[in-house]
Amino acid sequence: MKKTHYLTYGLALLLAGCTTIDAHRAAPEAACVPDIIPVADDAMPASRMMAKSARGVSNSSNYFQTSDRMMAYTAGFTLSVKQRDAAMDELKKLAESMNGYLVNSRRGNMTIKVPVKRADEFLKSAGKYGKVSDFHISANDLTDTITDLTVRLDNLRKLRTRLTELLSAAKTVDEMLKVERELNRVTSEIESMTARLKNNQNQVDFVTFTVGVIEEHGAMPAGTPEAIDHFDFLSRFADWSAGLESYPLFGVKLPEAFVAIERSPEGMKSGFAAISSDDCIFRTWEESVANDSKLDFWQKMICRALSSKESFDHIKCEKFELKGIAAIKITxxxxxxxxxQNYMAVVALVDRWGHDELQIVEFFGPEEAFAKHEKAVLDALKK
Structure with missing residues (x-):
């Protein structure tokens, strides 16, 4: 009886201590279940953040330095290539040859993990398959996070050992149930914290690269870069800037879910622009062109400008009607x-009071948002 009494008393003290510490968030050295700090992906210490961006990558630079601090690096770049699918396959093989791996790949966008010790080598080797540009890098110092998680996990394991010993010494059903309940809770905490620690350590051991692979040539129509440089207005295609008008031009209705962008007359061109809450842009604008020019000519110039100036690919053209007027649709x-990013332009050539004019409607934005609004935009152009 005396031994049972002492066991019950000891268990009560242990459980009471756990409850008190859990309630008041005591320091990790307390002999009970420690508080769990947020993992790194939820909180990124600003004091340990750094970023670089450049049009390209220097072969002599080492961007991913190793030190006593446990740094989690993320980086990204754009790779301009001749054949996108072949280049993506080569990048996957390159990562695997360095004990890295492909996380996901979708329509030219790749997420790749490479061991931090070989990340600089991967970045420089990627340049063999195309032109590297828009490089950026950031780092998050996880040293304190991993250290704290390790200490807390060690305390939890010690507590589990003590609870296991108490369970072996339990003499009554009530004692066994109390110890088992606490043991299950601590075991669950250990499993959760182990996963968090493993995730944080993986971020330190591997650099996460986000790579956008684009084809340089796309579907380029006939023409030369020199030709498009003679028409300044071609640089306005796929532009996010607002216009001076309050309403869409050409009698076109504003598609549902779009709101006009607030105008700022200073430096603005004529035209109208609106935006959706998911970053799609809808624009209408016009441009005077030489009389007796042909729509086919402007179709080629616009496609060329989209390809060479804006890095669009998979360019397609088809006949269309803009409010009953013969036009072309470019995607x-x-x-x-x-x-x-998906893009669409509808262009018509009309004669206004003896002068030829291009009437232009543009719609572009992220792939999923574009698909969501495309029908409403097309309906607005046909009404």
Whole structure:
């Protein structure tokens, strides 16, 4: 009886201590279940953040330095290539040859993990398959996070050992149930914290690369870069800037879910622009061109400008009608580090009071948002 009494008393003290520490968030050295700090992906210490960006990558630079601090690096770049699918396959093989691996790949966007010790080598080797640009890098210092998680996990394991000993010494059903309940809770905490520690350590051991692979040539129509340079207005295609008008031009209705962008007359061109809450842009604008020019000519110039100036590919053209007027519809895609961007322009050539004019409607944005609004935009152009 006396031994049982002491066991019950000891268990009560242990459980009471755990409850008190859990309630008041005591320091990790307390002999009970420690508080669990947020993992690194939830909190990124600003004091340990750094970033670089450049159009390209220097072969002599070492971006991913190893030190006594446990740094989690993320990086990204755009790779311009002749054949996108072949280049993506080569990048996957390159990562695997360095004990890295492909996390996911979708329509020109790749997420790749490479051991930090070989990350600089991977970055420089990627240049063999195309032109590297838009490079950026950031780092998060996880030293304190991993150290704290390790200490807390060690305390939890010691507590589990003590609870196991108490369970072996339990003499009554009530004692066994109390110890088993606490043991199950501590075991669950250990499993959760082990996963968090492993995740943080993986971020330190591997650099996460986000790579956008784009084809340089796309579907380029006939023409030369020199030709498009003679028409300054071609640089306005796929532009996010607002216009001076309060309403869409050409009698076009504003598509549902779009709101006009606030105008700022200073430095603005004529036209109208609106935006959706998911980053799609809808624009209408016009441009005077030489009389007696042909729509086919402007189709080639616009496609060329989209390809060479804006890095769009998969450019396609088809006949269309803009409010009953013969027009062309141009669609294209651009792969960026932020994901796939879809683009559409409808262009008509009209005679206004003896002068030829291009009437232009543009719609572009992230792939999923574009698909969501495409029908509403097309309906607005046909009404």
């Amino acid at each position: 294209a895609q651009a792969t960026t580090v932020r994901g796939l």
